[in-house]
Amino acid sequence: MTESEMDVAESAKAWTTANLLKLVGRIRSNTPESEKTTNYQSGLLSVNWDKTAFPPYSAKECHDKWQKVMKKMRKVRSLPDLIAEAEEVVSKPLLHRRTHPDFPKYPCSARIDYMKKNFSRLKKKHPRLTMTEIVVKALKKYNELPDEKKDEYEKRHALERAKYWRKFDNFCKNNNLHCTRRARKAKLAAIEGLPVKPPRGGLSLFIKEHAAEKPSLGLDFFSDMKKRWRKLDATEKHEYYTRCLKMRHEYNAKLKEYLDRFDETEKQLFIKEQEIRFMKAKPLSVQRMSPREPKMPSQTLLTYFARDKMMSLARSKKRWHKLSVKEKERYKEQMHSNMEQYSENLQKWFEKLTPEEQTKYLKQKPSKLRFLDGKNKQVYDREELHLSQPSDSEDEEIIEISSEEDIWSSYEVMLMVLPVENNKYTQNNCWIFLNESVCSYESVIKY
Structure with missing residues (x-):
């Protein structure tokens, strides 16, 4: 490419006022409605920059240009801006529920509670210290407390927090406000010492570990991760499943240890208020065979016919009897082909098992032996062709x-x-x- 052509390309990519206004409009249209009232950092993460980009700019160029635009904007609002927002808050208090007079106040943490109770005593004892120095001294004394004393403050804080969320739920119900899932997550995350719930399955763990790789995908991130998950082989998926199972056992053990600090009455009240549940987890000794066993296809011809015509089994059963023998034979060949492929996949999977796992599998499922025999691949039909013609x-x-x-x-x-x-x-x-x-x-x- 010559220098003149490079200059033309650079001039075409130069940001004009019209392009900047177009960028602002596309950011506005690609911001989800649920994120338009959140803070700037959270809302910006939800923007899909691949959809926001427009020729001749890429998604990265649009993102970088927006960051430069934000640097030129003032971060502190002026008094007229605050007055305009105050008018809206006063006229529509339910839309700004934190300003509502009945909105509950979140309780302070255990260490702040200790500081408030001992602040006046420390002020009299050290009159020359400033407010900041007294706060630092009080927090230092709290850290030096024995674990028994700290547990008392934390237990009191847990009860106050449970009361707060009970009032919060009642406030939402009385004012027809939706209690979001994010509020419930924040409710559990704010409890000190309560273990964080692990991912529910292997796919969730896979998505969580790769969440920082492609931030530009926005809301399309999950669909992209699902496609990548499907491309993993059975061994890799089983690895995620095993790790997730161990995380569940660790979570249950930590949760039991946390709940044992309460007496039985307080424990039941805390579990009911916070809606806490132990996660279902199989014993580590009884793990799924690695890799996962192939799934057997259907051996009923009617199922193939219903799937092909995209209709319910009840409707397809009426039409099935009207088919010719030749058409039924086509579905029978399809079933035999699927069963032969299943037999090959099962043999490959069976060879990867250890001798102990092979013996255990044959004892549990002796009927699968006919699919593991390479010489005898005969497939039995569960529903023979109705040769009424x-x-x-x-x-x-x-x-x-x-x-x-x-x-x-x-x-x-x-x-x-x-x-x-x-x-x-x-x-x-x-x-x-x-x-x-x-x-x-x-x-x-x-x-």
């Missing part, structure tokens, strides 16, 4: 059955090839194909 082949062999005894003998032959689980016949409907017609025997044999 004439066959297209003229050379097809027709079996003539003339007596009831022949029918029962044919039925016994068919039972020999049906899958048997736990030595019990579980087939409720067995279709026997006789001279282009179908006979249904329901619940013929039950052991």
Whole structure:
């Protein structure tokens, strides 16, 4: 690229007044409604800079230019600005609930409570000290207190905090205000010593660890993380699952230790007020096999038909009987193809297990042995084709059955090839194909 072409490109990227106004407008339109009343730093994080950007500027260039614009703006509001906001606050008090006369006041922390109670005593004892020096001295004395004394102040603070959130919830209900999820998180986070709840699953842990990588994605961050999660193999996903399980056990242990500081009455009251729950966690000794077992596809033809036509099973069942044999065969081939692929995936997964895990798996699920046998990949249908229409082949062999005894003998032959689980016949409907017609025997044999 020549120097003249570079100059033209730079001049095209120069920020004009029209482009700056366009940038401001796009930032306004790409800011979520829920973030428009929050503070500047929180609101800026929710802006999707990829959607805000416009040619010839990239998302990073738009973000950097906005930071430069903010440096030129004053950070302290003038008196006319405050007067204008005061008029709105006075005229609409419920929209600014912290100015409402009935809005509860958040209790001070345990150390501040100690400082308030001992401030006058320290002031008399040290009259020459300034206010700041007395505060520092009081906080230093609090840090030197034994753990038993600190627990008393923290227990009193926990009870006051529970009263505050009870008043806060009542205030929201009485004034038809929505108690946001963020307020509940802040309520739990403000409790000193209460352990932080870990992510609910492997995906949540994966998103939390990669949250700082792509801040420019804004609200599209979660969809991008889900796509990256799907690309991980089973071993990597299992690693996140195991770590998350350990974090749950650690959280439950810390929560139990925290609650044991209260007596039984206070403990039950605290749990009820804060809506605290122990997290469900399997024992660490009973962990999921690594990597995760492949999921078996459906063995019912009706399921494939309903999924293909995107309709409920009840509606698809009525239309299923109207299909030709050729169309039903297509779904049968699809089912066999999926089952063969499942058999291959299961064999690959089974080979990665340790000998102990393989033995345990075969004891728990002996029916899966037929899918692990590479030579015998026969797939049994749970629902045979309803061949109620004439066959297209003229050379097809027709079996003539003339007596009831022949029918029962044919039925016994068919039972020999049906899958048997736990030595019990579980087939409720067995279709026997006789001279282009179908006979249904329901619940013929039950052991």
